[in-house]
Amino acid sequence: MIKIISAIFMIIFSTSLYSDEVDFNIDKYSMEAKKSNKHIILFLHKDNCGFCERMSFTLEEDKLSKAIKKDFILLDINRDDDEIVSYQDFKGSNAKFLKALGVNFYPLLMFINPKSNKIIYTISGYKDSDKVLVVLDYIKSNSYTKMTLEEFEDRLFFNE
Numbered sequence: 001m002i003k004i005i006s007a008i009f010m011i012i013f014s015t016s017l018y019s020d021e022v023d024f025n026i027d028k029y030s031m032e033a034k035k036s037n038k039h040i041i042l043f044l045h046k047d048n049c050g051f052c053e054r055m056s057f058t059l060e061e062d063k064l065s066k067a068i069k070k071d072f073i074l075l076d077i078n079r080d081d082d083e084i085v086s087y088q089d090f091k092g093s094n095a096k097f098l099k100a101l102g103v104n105f106y107p108l109l110m111f112i113n114p115k116s117n118k119i120i121y122t123i124s125g126y127k128d129s130d131k132v133l134v135v136l137d138y139i140k141s142n143s144y145t146k147m148t149l150e151e152f153e154d155r156l157f158f159n160e
Helices: 002-018 026-036 050-060 062-071 094-101 129-140 149-159
Strands: 039-045 072-078 084-087 090-093 108-113 118-124
Touching: 026 039, 026 072, 026 084, 026 108, 039 050, 050 062, 050 129, 062 072, 062 129, 072 094, 072 129, 084 094, 090 094, 108 129, 118 129, 129 149
Parallel strands: 039 072
Antiparallel strands: 039 108, 084 090, 108 118
16 A cells, blocks of 8 residues: 555656756757757747737748748747746746747747857737748848848849
8 A cells, every 4th residue: 555655746846846847948959959040930929819810821831931941949838838038047837938038919920049048039010921922031140230221121122
């Protein structure tokens, strides 16, 4: 009987140990991104948000989805999910992570530079696939280090 109680206690205890596992260790993804020369995209959203849902569908569109898979690592973080995020000195729930980032508007796409592991660019609100593709080009070409997105778009427009 004591063995059975001990076994049950061990199962319960080991389950509680693993409940604090990190679902999104952004620092590890950043190391992977650095090796593969890809930027990280954090897709930050919440439940019951029509624009978030539209953005989710847009990110799944074939052309956009292929561009993301080719040059980026996409992490889907829903404020309302019970997951644990780890990034630099932070470790906590999705909601606390987004609060620590100062996020109060959804949806949001945040881009992280793989070399510095720092947030380098943010898109707030719903954007159609054409707009997101332009931003992807802006980020993957590292143009964000030299010019604004508007300047980048002007150059694209004049080069067409």
